Amino acid sequence: MASGRTFDLRSQPAFSFVALFTFFMLYLPIAALVMYAFNAGSSMAVWEGVSLRWFYEAAGNERVQEAALRSAVIAMFAALTATVAATMAAIATTRTRPYRGLTFKYAFINQPLMVPEIVTAVALLIVFSRIKVWTGYSGLGYLVAAHSAFCIPFAYLPIRARLENMDLSLETAAADLYATKWQAFSHVTLPLLRPGIIAGFMLAFVISLDDVVITEFVKSGGQDTLPTYMLGQLRRETTPEINAIAVAFLLFSVVLVTAFFFVNRRKV
Amino acid sequence: MTSAAEIVTQVERDDVRARWLLSAPALLIIFFAAIGPLFVMLAYSVMVKGDYGDVRFGELSLDGWFSVLFQRDIFDDTIGLADAHLSIFWRSVKLSLITTLVTLALGFPTAYFIATRPPHTREVWVFLVTIPFWTNLLIRTFAMQEVIRNEGILNTLMIRLGVIDQPIQLMYTDAAILFGMVYVYLPLMVLPLYASMEKLDFRLVEAGYDLYATRLRVLWRIIIPLVRPGIVAGSILVFIPSLGAYVIPRVLGGGKSMMLGNLIELQFGAGRNWPLGAAISITLMAMVMLALLVYVRNAARSGAQHG
Numbered sequence: 001m002a003s004g005r006t007f008d009l010r011s012q013p014a015f016s017f018v019a020l021f022t023f024f025m026l027y028l029p030i031a032a033l034v035m036y037a038f039n040a041g042s043s044m045a046v047w048e049g050v051s052l053r054w055f056y057e058a059a060g061n062e063r064v065q066e067a068a069l070r071s072a073v074i075a076m077f078a079a080l081t082a083t084v085a086a087t088m089a090a091i092a093t094t095r096t097r098p099y100r101g102l103t104f105k106y107a108f109i110n111q112p113l114m115v116p117e118i119v120t121a122v123a124l125l126i127v128f129s130r131i132k133v134w135t136g137y138s139g140l141g142y143l144v145a146a147h148s149a150f151c152i153p154f155a156y157l158p159i160r161a162r163l164e165n166m167d168l169s170l171e172t173a174a175a176d177l178y179a180t181k182w183q184a185f186s187h188v189t190l191p192l193l194r195p196g197i198i199a200g201f202m203l204a205f206v207i208s209l210d211d212v213v214i215t216e217f218v219k220s221g222g223q224d225t226l227p228t229y230m231l232g233q234l235r236r237e238t239t240p241e242i243n244a245i246a247v248a249f250l251l252f253s254v255v256l257v258t259a260f261f262f263v264n265r266r267k268v
Numbered sequence: 269m270t271s272a273a274e275i276v277t278q279v280e281r282d283d284v285r286a287r288w289l290l291s292a293p294a295l296l297i298i299f300f301a302a303i304g305p306l307f308v309m310l311a312y313s314v315m316v317k318g319d320y321g322d323v324r325f326g327e328l329s330l331d332g333w334f335s336v337l338f339q340r341d342i343f344d345d346t347i348g349l350a351d352a353h354l355s356i357f358w359r360s361v362k363l364s365l366i367t368t369l370v371t372l373a374l375g376f377p378t379a380y381f382i383a384t385r386p387p388h389t390r391e392v393w394v395f396l397v398t399i400p401f402w403t404n405l406l407i408r409t410f411a412m413q414e415v416i417r418n419e420g421i422l423n424t425l426m427i428r429l430g431v432i433d434q435p436i437q438l439m440y441t442d443a444a445i446l447f448g449m450v451y452v453y454l455p456l457m458v459l460p461l462y463a464s465m466e467k468l469d470f471r472l473v474e475a476g477y478d479l480y481a482t483r484l485r486v487l488w489r490i491i492i493p494l495v496r497p498g499i500v501a502g503s504i505l506v507f508i509p510s511l512g513a514y515v516i517p518r519v520l521g522g523g524k525s526m527m528l529g530n531l532i533e534l535q536f537g538a539g540r541n542w543p544l545g546a547a548i549s550i551t552l553m554a555m556v557m558l559a560l561l562v563y564v565r566n567a568a569r570s571g572a573q574h575g
Contacts, residue, residue, distance in 0.1 A: 007477070009470055009473050009474055009477065010384040010470065010473075011384075011483075012377070012380065012483060012487055012491075013483060014377070015377040015380050015381055016377075016381055018374060018377035018378065018381075019377050019378040019380070019381030019382070020381075021374075022374045022375070022377070022378040022454070022458075023378070023393075023396060025374075025451070026396070026397070026400050026451075026454065026455075027400075028415065028421070029408070029411035029412050029414055029415045029451060030400065030403070030408075030411050032411065032414040032415055032420070032421050033407070033410065033411040033414050036414065044414075044417075044419065045419035081297070082297075084293070085293040085294040085297055086294060088290045088291065088293060088294065089290065089291040089293075089294035089295075091290055092286075092287040092288070092289075092290035092291040093287070093291065096283070096287065099284045099287070100284075101284075101288070105291055105295065108294075108295055108298055108299075108303070109294060109295075109298065111298060111302060111303055112298065112302045114556070114557075114560065115302075115306065115553055115556070116508075116509070116511070116512025116529070116552055116553065116556055117512065117514065118512055118514040118528075118529040118532055118533070118549070118552075119306070119309075119512065119532075119549045119550075119552060119553050120302060120305070120306070121514075122309065122532055122533075122536055122545060122546070122549055123305035123306050123308065123309040123549070124301065124305050125536060126305065126308055126309055126312055126542065126546070127304070127305040127308050129322070145297070145300065145301045146301050148297050148301065149297050149298050149300070149301035149302040150302065152294050152297060152298060156294070206402065209404075210404045210405065212404075212405065212406050212515050213514050213515060217533075217536075227404060227406050230406055230407075230410070231406055231515070231518075231519075234410060234413075234519055242410070246404075246407045246410060246411075249404060249407060250403055250404070250407055253402060253403055253404060254399060254402075254403070257398070257399070257402040261395075
């Protein structure tokens with residue numbers, strides 16, 4: 001910019017003020033939530049000093065332990081299934097000339113993002129409740145299946161991005177050196193793709209872990225995950241125990257998302 | 269003897285077949301646990317409702333669709349508009365529109381602020397917007413409850429300052445839902461706005477000032493038209509999930525202030541009217557598809573302008 005200029009081209013009246021206010025508002029509610037998790041008293045209204053009491057209570061609560069374990073198991077299976085399926089689908093839909101059905105595949109894979117969650121949730125309720133009656137099976141399989149489906153587009157995204165930015169010459173070199181298709185894939189493509197696959201898995205894991213709506217409608221009795229357990233608790237008179245659970249959950253998500261950013265940023 | 273051309277076609281055909289096999293697991297999972305059930309729901313919407321939920325399988329009826337907008341009087345069987353449903357439809361659309369406008373009013377200056385920071389600090393500001401975005405929706409809703417409940421920060425602060433004597437009852441009102449939706453969906457407005465502002469060419473802004481435009485005029489005639497794709501994308505990204513919101517109105521609106529998502533749940537729960545619930549769900553989906561269509565057409569048009 002020219003020296004000696006006093007007129008700032010970029011400034012707009014009150015914009016910085018509104019922006020800083022917005023950032024303040026984004027973090028104020030979370031700060032309040034975190035603060036009350038450390039309240040020594042059992043009321044959500046009165047502050048009675050700092051303590052870790054509610055973290056211990058939450059950690060010792062059997063229903064919370066079960067829900068947390070169930071959340072982790074579902075997220076693990078769903079993210080694994082979604083990542084494997086998404087990796088295969090990404091390989092099938094990139095680095096090719098357009099072929100018949102390609103657009104159809106894109107639309108199909110991204111469909112879970114287009115429909116409101118509550119609509120998918122009741123549609124799954126309808127179908128799964130009938131399957132439950134027919135087969136008598138009411139295990140976690142339904143939740144894993146539902147979660148796998150809506151995790152696929154999230155896992156697909158970073159894997160596909162990675163594939164599209166990948167250098168083809170290394171695979172060509174492998175083929176020139178008489179590698180079979182499978183050898184070229186497992187020794188060249190897959191290692192190069194690994195950061196994308198890890199990022200896709202982590203994204204799918206967080207998405208599954210966070211889900212409230214579909215889980216709430218698909219779960220059978222006694223199959224609460226951590227989010228649906230919290231949703232149930234919010235109906236009652238709450239204690240800071242729920243804040244403590246929320247803070248632990250929050251911390252875990254932030255760590256995972258930060259890790260995701262670093263994995264995803266690594267250069268090809 | 270096969271010619272070279274035939275071999276090439278054969279190889280290409282094999283390649284496409286391999287690609288279908290590879291994508292089969294993803295397509296099957298999504299068909300079984302996402303798309304297929306939507307078609308089953310469509311079928312359920314035209315069946316007779318069961319006495320204790322579910323439907324009477326195979327008995328067809330359009331009652332579900334009829335009750336989306338109309339009701340029969342229990343006494344004289346006259347047909348009237350279902351006011352309860354209409355008011356929930358109206359509330360959903362109204363609150364979603366207001367949410368979109370408020371997030372735009374807050375998000376536009378915020379995105380502009382980020383885009384005009386020095387390049388190395390921009391990433392930090394963007395990251396600050398991304399963190400709440402990745403935080404669990406339920407936790408953010410619950411956090412908003414901490415702010416607006418009767419003993420929450422907002423009321424405590426205003427009483428301390430002497431603005432009010434009695435706490436204002438915000439929980440379980442439309443205002444509470446609005447607070448929650450603005451808070452939860454704000455990052456969805458800021459991120460696409462920022463993406464288009466980052467590319468803003470400030471030489472055009474400079475040209476405006478050289479021609480004696482005021483700041484407001486530059487904003488209105490140069491900046492806003494240039495970032496219009498971001499405004500449209502952000503608005504759609506906020507409007508669509510607002511319309512289908514379920515958790516926020518359930519937690520902050522309670523039973524008093526329902527939105528479409530809660531009306532749907534009611535039909536599958538205490539209402540025991542699955543065909544009606546299915547019909548409302550399909551209506552909601554159609555509304556969302558319509559909004560998406562507007563977006564796609566708009567994106568295609570602005571793409572054509574630049575191309």
